[in-house]
Amino acid sequence: MKRDAPLTTRRRLLGAAAWASLAGVAPLAGCSGAGGAGRVIDGGFAGVAFERGHRLRDPANLAAPAAPARTRRVQVLIAGGGVAGLAAARALRQRGIEDFALLELEDTPGGNSRGLQLAGLPCPMGAHYLPVPGPAAFEVQDWLEELGLRRRVAGRWVYDERTLCHSPQERLFFQDAWQDGLLPLQGVDAGTLAQYRRFGARIEALRREARFALPAARSSGSAVHLALDAETFDAWLAREGFDAPHLRWYLDYCCRDDFGAGSATVSAWAGVHYFASRHGFHAAQDAPAADESEGVLTWPEGNGWLAQRLAEPLGDRLQLGRVVQRIESGRHAVEVDAWDAHSGTLERWTAAHCIVALPSFVAARVVAQPPDWLRAAARALPHASWVVVNVALDAPLHDRPGAAPSWDNVVYGSPALGYVDAGHQRLSPAPAPTVLTWYHALGTGPAVRAHLFQTPWTHWRDALLADLAGPHPDLPLRAQRMAVTRHGHAMVVPAPGVLAFLRRMPASNGASMLSKKESRGWLAPPRAGRLSFAHADWSGYSVFEEAFTRGHGAGALA
Known part of the structure; x- marks a missing residue:
């Protein structure tokens, strides 16, 4: 998931009609699309008991x-x-x-790592995956071994294939077609491709100069880290000469996806750390062969599966x-x-x-x-607000040309972050009902949170339908029910x-x-x-x- 200062135009919260106008589609009244006119999609808010937390606003309760x-x-x-x-x-x-x-x-533990059931199917309300942890996260590694998800085979660590994200893992709706991966490549000019390679080389140089790892506190604090921490990622990119629009969109997307705010808000340390603490940055045509250490672990209910494994042994010591x-x-x-x-x-x-x-x-x-x-x-640590919308489908969606349906599906240029398919980990190839989980990081500040609490759930329903109208015009026909989860203070922003x-x-x-x-x-x-x-x-x-x-x-x- 994803300063109390005026929002930039790029991240300003848009009403459904304004968003639909930007997307080039008509405003939605209930729903629209192939065969969907006049249908009403049921739904509502789910997952966060705001009235409980807001008790802390009253000094008498303290x-x-x-x-x-x-x-x-x-x-x-x-x-x-x-x-x-x-x-x-x-x-x-x-x-x-x-x-x-x-x-x-809350009535279920896990914070941002909780799941829910929609139309009888599990799906996430927040965090939906765990990257295979590196050696600095040895506490997490030990716990995954305890759960049986990690074991030693022939001298190397392997992870349970049922929980590693199945292929295809991610795709981008770009120039009216789906492409493999999230970095724009189809029809991109030679100058942009050169910037991709130069950015990858710069990340690799910084990795050699200063250690980056998760958890960050085991690596961060050198002069290199603190210099990067002193400016925004956007400012650093501009100073380094990275100005290709497709590259800048992708980097901004990564920041919104991991930190809840864009590259104009997060520090250059955060932007570099996103890549340098994992496996660097590679354009698809230059990427080395992937190995299991670069995978992600995921479940239909996202990290809710992990939260439940932590909570199960507690019994009545867990007071909800x-x-x-x-x-x-x-x-x-x-x-x-x-x-x-x-x-x-x-x-x-x-x-x-x-x-x-x-x-x-x-x-x-x-x-x-x-x-x-x-x-x-x-006072010093800003927090980002998020909206997560789960939508139950009675059957798979029709697909546009290009890459096959994937776990993570993103629309180029969207203010939202795309969706993951909770049914992607199924072993059966037969088409079946599923749940799509759509994410939107809203940025920081009290104005954002006020808008989040004041808008009806139908605002986010219409925003989702407008956002996905290009790749999935039949979504209104297939959608049966939506559950909207609002996270007012979802995560600290670096x-x-x-x-x-x-x-x-x-x-x-x-x-x-x-x-x-x-x-x-x-x-x-x-x-x-x-x-x-x-x-x-x-x-x-x-x-x-x-x-x-x-x-x-x-x-x-x-």
């Missing part, structure tokens, strides 16, 4: 009540059930600590529908007040230690007397200066937030009294590997 409805005591309490909180719970259990509880606001409203670290214990959304009552928890696996801006609001560095982080801010921000004990524990290289969590903090925000880069590693470190060192 104060300690005179008498909670009930009190409970555990050794360790985890606030937040996203990937970081779930990974922290796993790390506690690895240490033999079973006396803990995890409080999660709990809105953490106050966390206070005392001399002898931590006191946490949480509103139970199911009973409508307030409960108080006490623990020897609390792992705060909440976004920085939420942590700064609910922690009593937050330290200065936490307040500063809440804007210029974010890396430098995190590098210099000390924890309360004076140690660097990004320091390591020598024995295993665990990332030391920021701490304040009896609290330790675990979230992808503290990496400035919101992906599964970062959240998992942050949570594991907090649980291992709590």
Whole structure:
């Protein structure tokens, strides 16, 4: 998924009629297309309980009540059930600590890595894949081995072929036809192809000059990284002479897809890290033969499958529908007040230690007397909003010429990010109903979030239909139902200066937030009294590997 400053024209939220006009199609009233006129597509919002989180806007809910409805005591309490909180719970259990509880606001755990069922079919509400982790993400590697997804065969690591993304993996709707891969190639001039090669060479040179890896904190912080962090990716590209429109579109798309904001917003460090921390950049005709280490792991419900594997062993230690409203670290214990959304009552928890696996801006609001560095982080770290729309189809769509239907399908020039097919991993070749998951990163700022909350679900239905009208004019005929998920603060955005801010921000004990524990290289969590903090925000880069590693470190060192 994907500064509170005026939005650029390229990322401005468009009404359905305006978007349809830009796409060259008529505004949609309900639906249109081949045989679809007059049909009504059912749907609505799903997946995020905004009214629960918005309780934190009322200062009265943040104060300690005179008498909670009930009190409970555990050794360790985890606030937040996203990937970081779930990974922290796993790390506690690895240490033999079973006396803990995890409080999660939603009715299902996983944060942005959750899935749902639509028309009886699983599909993602957010993150939908995990790249095969590199050696720096050894905590993730160990866990995948524990799940049986990774094993040693003839001296090399291999991954379960059922979970590796099946071919064909991705395609681009470009010049009225589908092409393999997402980098525009068909009909592209020689000058653009030369820039593709030069950009790949520049990324490779930076990889040799400074290490890039996931999790980022195990590699980032050199003078090279900090220089890249000081300017936007767009500014760096312009200074390096990368001005080919097709290349710039692709790089902007990559930034919106991974960071939730475009190349004019994210730092050059983030833009370079996207390629340098993985497998570089190659135009299709120059790419080396792919191996399994370059693959991605995916499931019909996306990373919801991974979240469920983390949650399953927790039993009743996983407390769902709990809105953490106050966390206070005392001399002898931590006191946490949480509103139970199911009973409508307030409960108080006490623990020897609390792992705060909440976004920085939420942590700064609910922690009593937050330290200065936490307040500063809440101000300094921007977050992007996203819309994810799942649409159930009763049969496969007709296809335009070119590349075959793929897992990831993108429309060139679109303000959205295309769709993935939740049925792509099926082993049966027979045509069947499926769910397409359409992604749109909206950028940052309160105006974006206000628009997100104020528009009806039909706005996003019509936006999706207009966006995909070119490659799939029969979509209105096949679509049966839509589920729209709104993420108001989906992910931290690595804007210029974010890396430098995190590098210099000390924890309360004076140690660097990004320091390591020598024995295993665990990332030391920021701490304040009896609290330790675990979230992808503290990496400035919101992906599964970062959240998992942050949570594991907090649980291992709590």
